[in-house]
Amino acid sequence: MPRFSALRPGIVMAVMAATLAGMTVRVAYLQTYGRQKTILRAIGQQHRNETIAARRGSIFDAAGNAMAMTVQTMNVYIDPQFLDQGYQREGRNPARKPADLRRLAEILDQNPVKFAQLVHEKQDSEYLKLAENVGDRACQEIRKLNIPGVGFEPIGTRFYPMGAIASHVLGTVGKDGNGLEGLELKFDKELMGKNGWRRIEKDAKRRPIGVDAGGYVPPAHGQALVLTLDANIQMIAQQELAAACMHHRARRGEVIVIDPQTGDVLAMCNWPTFNPQNLEDSNADLRRNRCLTDPYEPGSTLKPFVMGPALAWGVTQANHVWPVRNPYLLPYGRTVRDVHSYPPLTSWDVLVKSSNVGMCMLAEKMGQAKLHQALTLFRFGRTTGIELGGEDPGLVYPLKKWSRASTESVAQGYEMMVTPLQIARAFCVYANGGHLVKPRIIKGVLDADGNVVSKQPAPRLEEMPVVMEEQAAGQMRQILSDVVVRGTAAGYKLGRSKYWNIFGKTGTAHISRGRAGYAADKINGSFICGAPYENPRIVVAFIIHEPDRATGRFGGGVSAPGAKQLVDRVLAYMQVPESPPLAPPAPSLTGALVGFNIKVYGGPTASAQN
Numbered sequence: 001m002p003r004f005s006a007l008r009p010g011i012v013m014a015v016m017a018a019t020l021a022g023m024t025v026r027v028a029y030l031q032t033y034g035r036q037k038t039i040l041r042a043i044g045q046q047h048r049n050e051t052i053a054a055r056r057g058s059i060f061d062a063a064g065n066a067m068a069m070t071v072q073t074m075n076v077y078i079d080p081q082f083l084d085q086g087y088q089r090e091g092r093n094p095a096r097k098p099a100d101l102r103r104l105a106e107i108l109d110q111n112p113v114k115f116a117q118l119v120h121e122k123q124d125s126e127y128l129k130l131a132e133n134v135g136d137r138a139c140q141e142i143r144k145l146n147i148p149g150v151g152f153e154p155i156g157t158r159f160y161p162m163g164a165i166a167s168h169v170l171g172t173v174g175k176d177g178n179g180l181e182g183l184e185l186k187f188d189k190e191l192m193g194k195n196g197w198r199r200i201e202k203d204a205k206r207r208p209i210g211v212d213a214g215g216y217v218p219p220a221h222g223q224a225l226v227l228t229l230d231a232n233i234q235m236i237a238q239q240e241l242a243a244a245c246m247h248h249r250a251r252r253g254e255v256i257v258i259d260p261q262t263g264d265v266l267a268m269c270n271w272p273t274f275n276p277q278n279l280e281d282s283n284a285d286l287r288r289n290r291c292l293t294d295p296y297e298p299g300s301t302l303k304p305f306v307m308g309p310a311l312a313w314g315v316t317q318a319n320h321v322w323p324v325r326n327p328y329l330l331p332y333g334r335t336v337r338d339v340h341s342y343p344p345l346t347s348w349d350v351l352v353k354s355s356n357v358g359m360c361m362l363a364e365k366m367g368q369a370k371l372h373q374a375l376t377l378f379r380f381g382r383t384t385g386i387e388l389g390g391e392d393p394g395l396v397y398p399l400k401k402w403s404r405a406s407t408e409s410v411a412q413g414y415e416m417m418v419t420p421l422q423i424a425r426a427f428c429v430y431a432n433g434g435h436l437v438k439p440r441i442i443k444g445v446l447d448a449d450g451n452v453v454s455k456q457p458a459p460r461l462e463e464m465p466v467v468m469e470e471q472a473a474g475q476m477r478q479i480l481s482d483v484v485v486r487g488t489a490a491g492y493k494l495g496r497s498k499y500w501n502i503f504g505k506t507g508t509a510h511i512s513r514g515r516a517g518y519a520a521d522k523i524n525g526s527f528i529c530g531a532p533y534e535n536p537r538i539v540v541a542f543i544i545h546e547p548d549r550a551t552g553r554f555g556g557g558v559s560a561p562g563a564k565q566l567v568d569r570v571l572a573y574m575q576v577p578e579s580p581p582l583a584p585p586a587p588s589l590t591g592a593l594v595g596f597n598i599k600v601y602g603g604p605t606a607s608a609q610n
């Protein structure tokens with residue numbers, strides 16, 4: 001007979017107590033934390049948080065034409081995990097799945113074999129994006145297939161209805177919808193808005209059947225920008241710039257069209273250009289807005305900004321005669337030459353004929369301090385403050401860094417650098433009577449009622465800084481109007497219009513090769529002008545870089561014809577009345593002007609008016 005152990009009941013009771021305690025802990029867990037976890041898991045299976053994308057704000061030109069907008073397309077996705085279950089639950093023949101997937105791949109223009117392989121590899125996932133930006137027709141065909149687990153996500157796609165028009169200003173966005181260049185980048189936060197979300201309740205087939213109560217936050221759509229650009233003027237400017245660059249087989253070019261009374265930029269162009277819709281066809285270098293980012297030595301287009309202050313400060317007068325000689329040998333061994341030899345020239349003709357020798361003589365009389373002051377007067381060497389990123393300040397060396405050769409270099413438009421926007425802005429001083437405008441390209445944003453609300457209204461002309469007295473600015477405008485009649489842009493084949501009086505200045509600047517000096521065969525040809533002379537409505541900076549010497553060697557022949565053509569088309573578009581005959585210089589001056597002929601000003605009518 002087995003011997004009874006007193007420990008056995010205790011062991012049994014301990015095991016039973018431990019089991020009961022474990023069950024109690026388990027029940028407590030399931031009723032508390034475990035219950036909550038189970039509920040959340042069930043909710044996760046029955047619900048899904050879905051992002052409601054904010055619509056990116058549109059960009060309009062000054063007339064309300066859409067230049068960048070967001071259109072809705074669809075992303076197509078599939079739930080590979082549900083795919084096989086769906087065929088079984090719906091009583092469909094699983095053998096149809098390969099054919100359905102093959103047809104789906106064909107609609108999405110994808111390789112059927114690789115498509116099926118991808119779906120198979122991701123069979124354990126619940127979400128697989130199949131295609132982006134699918135059109136309405138393709139979506140309808142996909143819906144007809146009724147493949148289990150295939151769904152659609154509405155997305156906003158950036159669309160540029162004008163193609164390459166103003167592409168360097170607008171910039172572009174990446175596949176993630178974020179701005180990459182231009183205004184799209186600079187105002188990315190304002191344009192993007194803020195996404196919302198909603199909680200979707202799903203049925204057993206994971207199809208949405210409703211929105212969970214309280215689970216909805218609406219998106220805040222992005223702001224719509226209104227620009228100062230006029231799409232028609234922008235198109236004209238791009239056409240004329242492209243025509244000039246291709247005719248002269250140039251490396252690149254830029255054009256600025258600006259309203260001298262307000263500072264509103266009406267056009268800003270670069271060539272070559274790109275289509276922001278096809279980002280993959282361009283690179284970062286091509287997309288750079290060189291009107292702001294790439295300063296250059298302006299050559300003779302700087303001369304008005306030396307002559308103007310010299311006249312205003314009484315350093316010279318329009319009828320002052322300079323004993324120019326060609327070549328001009330300087331005391332420290334440097335030689336300055338003019339393209340053509342002239343007899344003694346008045347200050348008027350020094351600018352009209354673009355005499356390097358005459359400008360050097362003037363600069364020597366001014367002295368380096370006043371010459372440097374003239375440059376800073378027009379804010380060269382400083383950014384303009386336009387609402388675009390990447391603006392370069394240009395280059396004006398501090399006076400203490402000038403050498404003895406700087407006087408003659410600066411007088412000819414070298415040893416300093418400007419951007420196309422800077423020099424266009426400076427020329428506005430002569431167009432508006434002495435005021436320095438602040439360029440702007442953002443007119444405002446649209447409010448809920450469609451009204452343009454300006455965040456920073458443009459100041460009135462009288463509120464802008466005065467850098468020159470009106471009389472001095474007017475005198476300079478008159479001298480510059482003679483450039484297209486008797487000077488370096490003279491003639492209807494160059495810078496003179498048959499319909500409007502243009503005032504301007506040509507520039508031919510050899511390109512620096514660093515320590516190797518300046519290239520004899522490479523130039524930047526430019527023409528800066530305004531029109532009409534009587535009441536200027538536009539200022540144009542037209543710059544062509546490295547034209548083929550076989551087609552043009554000087555700025556007058558390279559840039560002036562395209563700029564004149566642009567002025568004619570833009571003023572016609574703006575319905576500006578044609579100009580009266582241009583009045584010639586005052587009789588007290590004409591006797592000292594080289595080759596003066598009153599007939600070129602319009603004959604007796606102009607003479608009588610004077």
